[in-house]
Amino acid sequence: MGNLSVIFKRELASYFATPLAYIFIVIFLITNGIFTFELGGFYLRGQADLLPFFSFHPWLYLFMVPAIAMTLWADERKTGTIELLLTLPVRLKDAVLGKFLAAWALMGIALALTFPIWITVNYLGDPDNGVIFAAYLGSWFMAGGFLAIGSCMSAATKNSVIAFILTVSLCFVFVIMGSPILLEAFPAWVPQVVVDAFAAMGFLTHYDSIAKGVLDLRDMLFFAVFIGAWLVASAIVIEIKKAN
Amino acid sequence: MIEITHLSKKFEQFTAVDDLSFKVAEGEVLGFLGPNGAGKSTTMKIITGFLAPTSGSVTVDGHNLATDALAAKALMGYLPEGAPSYGDMTTLDFLRFVGEVRGYRGDELVKRVGRVLSEVELTKVAMQKIETLSKGFKRRVGLAQAIMHDPKVLILDEPTDGLDPNQKQHVRELIKNLARDKIVIISTHILEEVSAVCTRAVIITQGRLVADGTPAELEASSKYHQAVSLRLAQPTDVSVHLDSLADVAGIEIDAEDVLNMRILARPGKSIYGQVATLAQEQNWPVAEMTVARGQLEDVFKQVTAGGVRRG
Incomplete structure (x- = not known):
């Protein structure tokens, strides 16, 4: 437990030691603003909720999260610090989890800094703050899902650009998996069970209901299990790939 | 005590370490030698x-790396090849981080970091980001993190690579001072370093152990050990008479200057006296005659070239 927090602290501090964290947060806030007010028609809708804000998050994360995740392990391998880190008395799972949690915390900070939008909606109307809180939580968990994929992809290569492209592609697949267009494309002979299973893996399937304020424990559980599985995969990939 | 037993490491196409076994005891400074690609770094990566x-298997003080890795790692300090460190951290932050991972907190952490900073002379650059430091300083940062917890076992992969002569000298002295009652394993291809700091040297090539002994023993195993270098004033045929001496193994005449030659001794024999007597009896026009010590370099060439053929 001790070393998990030591690694978490170091990783989080390293985001803020360079302009990376600040640029990330600023870009995140600006794009969020554009999406919500310009594309989402926040004012035009005349409703006191944050649906336009949250519904763009999957597409925003699609590019922003892989940018954070791509260096997680690729850089450690490129600079050789992975050898330093893993020959210290550190458990691999503490290293994987510590790095993930630090990046996830950065996402959380960026997300929390969107609070003016929440103040705005409260100033203009009388929204259901429980719904908004649930949506924030769901959004953060979804970001964690993207990040966990990125952790694994980053572990698979020394080249962070490759890690970025792989992560974006894979995340895109998981985002659209549950979309109606893709599900209708299945030929009739495919059993319904398979189609349902496919849809159940899609991020949108779970996120849409959370964003609308239906905080179902099963949706949160999906993301939690999803994150766990990809982190285990990260550890396995690191074990396999660290030699070269 | 480090025990390495029948260690092998195969990568997809080639065998980097091939059935390697040796032990290192407390107080030994082991020079780990071999040509590039011999498996030195791979072996060190396995040990650590x-x-x-x-x-x-590898055991460190009875802790098997396969089953009890954390306990073994806690006993070891390791400077990986190229001394990697987190460039975006300051020297101080980086050493604090390593200290915390090693389990130090509060006053103990401050004390350890402070001591190692002055020991490796890093105090001046404590607040500087590591990526802005010179190669020599980066190497020292790597060394500092390796020795901070006063480890029983210190493993250094090419600790003086890329340093200037003064820095090399400094690092060697540091290693010598640290070495008492510790196990130190240093990989290097600088042979003078082995004579300077090591109490024992092993040479590996193609992942196999080909020589093991004190630097002096290894030097003695050179074919040039106890050889007599002879320089004549004018051409004379000396080989006929030399062949009659039982302890002479052979004669190597300089291809560019026939007046220069080396008379090789059979292993363990000293031939200087016999050659001198012979020269007097035969009235050779001797200009210069000296006895040579074996050079580690010669041994290195001898044994590593042999390994290539076997592989």
Whole structure:
């Protein structure tokens, strides 16, 4: 437990030691603003909720999260610090989890800094703050899902650009998996069970209901299990790939 | 005590470490020699628990790396090849981080970091980001993190590579001072370093152990050990008479200057006296005659070239 927090602290501090964290947060806030007010028609809708804000998050994360995740392990391998880190008395799972949690915390900070939008909606109307809180939580968990994929992809290569492209592609697949267009494309002979299973893996399937304020424990559980599985995969990939 | 037993490491196409066994006891400074690609770094990565061996085992003070890695890692300090460190951290932050991972907190952490900073002379650059430091300083940062917890076992992969002569001298002295009652393993291809700091040297090539002994013993195993260098004033045929001496193994005449030659002794024999007597009896026009000590370099060439043929 001790070393998990030591690694978490170091990783989080390293985001803020360079302009990376600040640029990330600023870009995140600006794009969020554009999406919500310009594309989402926040004012035009005349409703006191944050649906336009949250519904763009999957597409925003699609590019922003892989940018954070791509260096997680690729850089450690490129600079050789992975050898330093893993020959210290550190458990691999503490290293994987510590790095993930630090990046996830950065996402959380960026997300929390969107609070003016929440103040705005409260100033203009009388929204259901429980719904908004649930949506924030769901959004953060979804970001964690993207990040966990990125952790694994980053572990698979020394080249962070490759890690970025792989992560974006894979995340895109998981985002659209549950979309109606893709599900209708299945030929009739495919059993319904398979189609349902496919849809159940899609991020949108779970996120849409959370964003609308239906905080179902099963949706949160999906993301939690999803994150766990990809982190285990990260550890396995690191074990396999660290030699070269 | 480090025990390495039948250690092998195979990568897809080639065998990096091939059935390597040796032990290192407290107080020994082991020079780990071999040509580039001989498996030195791979062996060190296995000893430090970074890589898992294909077969065989490593134990450090009774802790097996395969089953008890954390305890073994806690006993070891390791400077990986190229001294990697987190460039975006300051020297101080980086050493604090390593200290915390090693379990130090509060006053103890401050004390350890402060001591190691002055020991490796890093105080001046404590607040500087590591990526802005010179190669020599980066190497010292790597050394500092390796010795901070006063480890029983210190493993240094090419600790003086890329340093200037003064820095090399400094690092060697540091290692010598640290070495008492510790196990130190240093990989290097600078042979003078082995004579300077090591109490024992092993040479590996193609992942196999080909020589093991004190630097003096290894030097003695050179074919040039106890050889007599002879320089004549004018051409004379000396080989006929030399062949009659039982302890002479052979004569190497300089291809560019026939007046220069080396008379090789049979292993363990000293021939200087016999050659001198012979020269007097035969009235050779001797200009210069000296006895040579074996050079580690010669041994290195001898044994590593042999290994290539075997592989």
